[in-house]
Amino acid sequence: NEKARPWVRPVHGLPDEAFLRGKAPMTKQEIRSVALSKLAPEADAVVCDIGAGTGSCTVELALQAPFGHVYAFEINEEALTVLQQNIGHFGLTNITVVAGDASQTLKTLDIAPDYAFIGGTKGNLAAILDDLYDKNEACRMVITAISLETLAAVTAYYAARNGYQLDITQVSTARSKRVGQHHLMMAQNPVYIMTAVRQDAGEA
Known part of the structure; x- marks a missing residue:
């Protein structure tokens, strides 16, 4: 198509209301936006989403x-059920869902990920x-955490x-x-967003 328009990277950080919800936790819009800007995947990247939850990321x-x-x-x-529903809801065909413990299933796949987003590891972060x-x-890794223990595990790993x-x-x-005629600000949980890059690889 000689008249094809160039691909333009979409804005990330879709509203939470755009996704189907379940009881499993979902990464909120504000955190998603910052985390994805830190990961910054290329348009043709192979990406692993570890602990995908309901699939917003x-x-x-x-x-x-x-x-x-x-x-x-x-x-x-x-979460797997809602994840599949969200994939269908957005009509996406470039996603493979891998059910099970990522510390066991990841090693069985013949892939070479360019990027990885890690939101949950069930205690198997290092593996x-x-x-x-x-x-x-x-x-290139981006890891999100709300607990000091996970923060400590990540810093110890890279140290x-x-x-x-x-x-x-x-x-x-x-x-x-x-609340009535007023708006009150309700604090959300603070989140640590950790980005790890191989030094000779430079910034993406």
């Missing part, structure tokens, strides 16, 4: 990489990071691994809630 990653592919890893049965780096030592630069951002947001 999976969907946005697939939109950011329309010529690539997203592998969404999730262990929770209820999952090792598997991702075994597949591609230059894989023992030379050649990677770890950047940590804490994001605190508040949303308005209407």
Whole structure:
């Protein structure tokens, strides 16, 4: 098509209301937007979403990489159902859902991810990071966490691994809630967003 328009990266951070919801946690719009801007996948990237939950990040990653592919890893049965529904809701075909424990299923796949977004590991963070780096030592990582224990685990992992630069951002947001004729700001949980890049790979 000689008149084809060039692809333009879509704006990330879709409204939470755009997604189907279940009881499983969902990464909120504000956190999603910052985390995806830190990951910054290329349009043809291979991306792993570890702990995909109900799929808000999976969907946005697939939109950011329309010529690539997203592998969404999730262990929770209820979340898997909503994840599949959201993929269908957005009509996306560049996503593969991998059910089960990512620390076991990841190593069975013959893929070389360029990027990985990690939102949940069921306590297997180090093993999952090792598997991702075994597949591609230059894989760009973004890890989100709300607990100090996960923050400590990430910093300890990279302290023992030379050649990677770890950047940590804490994001605190508040949303308005209407009470009578007034709007009150309701604080959301602070979230740590950690970005790890191989130093000789440079910034994406």
